[in-house]
Amino acid sequence: MKQVPSKSVSRFSLEKLKNKSEWLIYLVPFAVGVIIFTLYPIINVFLTSFKENFNYMTKEFSGWGLGNYTYVLQDPYFHQALKNTFFYVFIVIPISTCLAVLIATLLNQKIKFSGLFQTAYFLPMVTSTIAVGLAWRFMFNYKSGVFNYFLGLFGIDAINWLQVTTGNFPALCIYGIWAILPFTIILLLSGLQNIDPMYYTAAKVDGAGPIRIFFKITVPLLMPTIFLVMIVNTISCFKVFNELFPLFSGPGVANNLYTAVYYIYYQFRIQIPSRYGYATAAAVILFGIIFVFTMLQRIIEKKLKN
């Protein structure tokens, strides 16, 4: 009788050990993936950015130093790229967030055909980029595009969106806002669905109209989600790159749409021989900028909470 408990204890701990190795087995494939495809490249990029005159093929370099950084920080193309990227972020983030909050709130109402509307808003996520690019080129067409048609209705001169440098940047922003909306709306919708409807009922009983309910109840209660999408979208907007191709197949008509990531791409792929040092230095600088902005947003969020 006395042996039974000790036996069961030892079996118990054996089982525990087995459980331990079991979770390791589950973890390993994922961990290997992360180490090979994320962790190693990050460290490698960081190290490479300090290697001067690095040759990727021979792995030779002339020495450690900040040479890549001084070059990149003095490169007018990089200045242009940063300027474009910052403007892009500061235009796309506020407009897309406001639009998404508005649209998500409307989609969250019990309206007729809301399923239809929801599908329509999420369509961009699953449509091929080539088809999307074609459609947008039609809409931005100088002579027959729908954008210039609407501008004309308000008596505004037509803009040559695609062929003239001054039109390129607004076109990019409009496209970028459109492209980011579906994902943003999905996140906000899930945030909205977490708001207890009794708050709306309480406000309605007191006679609050829809606009007051929106600003005084919906938006404040949605604030955590709004901050989340702003942080996620800011990061993705700082990395603006893909958006250049559907409309312009590159960085604008006169290379005027250089963005930070395009600059990295340019140093890495288009320059021959590739300048890995410059590309990685630019990448580390971009990482620093995004890091600072994300931290700033989190600090603001915390401040607002109290």
Next chain:
Amino acid sequence: MKVTIQNLTKCFGATTAVNDFSAVIESGELIALLGPSGCGKSTMLNMISGILPVTKGKIFFDDEDVTDLSPEKRGVGLVFQNYALYPHMTVLENICFPLEIKKVKKEERIARAKEMAKLVHVEALLDRKPSQLSGGQQQRVAIARALVKHPRILLLDEPLSNLDARLRIEMREEIRRIQQETGITTIFVTHDQEEAMSISDHIVLMRDGFLQQIARPQELYDEPANCFVADFLGTPPINKTYGVVKNGTIVLEGDCTVALEAAKNLDEGREVILSMRAEAIIVNDSVPLAEGTIDEVYVMGKEVLAYVQLGSKRVRAYVEADEEYGKGEKVKIGLKKRGVFVFDKETGERLV
């Protein structure tokens, strides 16, 4: 303000939550809307507040037909079961919110909110957020927010069900005090008969969407209109026995004859329910009406509760603390007039 409810009906698809309900609620009273869970109390309250449209029937506030008015036009103050305090606003902002909507000037708004806070004793908590309040404090704030716009009627849906037992007693007395200080007509929903009995002027008892009885608490206890009302009120629950009228007596299941005086007027052979409150059963009475056997005796503080076998049923009876009974002892059972009812077995309708 007097509330008149006429033939009110509410259907949700096939279910009828409130069924042909008529009642008059007198001005300045505290009314408990009582009934088991799912009987349509919330539905009833939401129709009075205007949140839910009615299927049929009418609601009057004094002489004004408010059936088709939207909630804000009715002037109702509503307290939700989970309080529904806006989590992003402070206590003061929460109380001010209804006035803000009414475009009351800021100074007046704050003055009135503070006055309300004082009434419900939360004046020290004005700068806190709801998450920093206890359940009872949240409840007080919710009442202040409902009252600040000077509604014509205050409606509370299960206001105490989220509180622990001790706080519940404290808060129900607070609700009573606030109601009496303001004199506002108040309807509060509860499924707890004790809660309803202890603070309300009148109780409206519901079951399955139907009105059962409206009466003062004591009257409801002493003169239940039907078997359901008698069952629903009282702790311990009323003793319910089944029997048949024979020769002017009631013969209970298990062949126990109860020589109830009032049974003489009942039709021979009628199947009835004899319900007796525990305090109405006298053990070892000088005028015995029936015979029973002591089964068990429990001493609970100052009260002694005896379980007595009456026919095939075990009934609870209060006995004197100084008397001692042995298990299996035969006792003569008497019944008081008050607290003994006979209902029809089929309909539950009160016969005696």
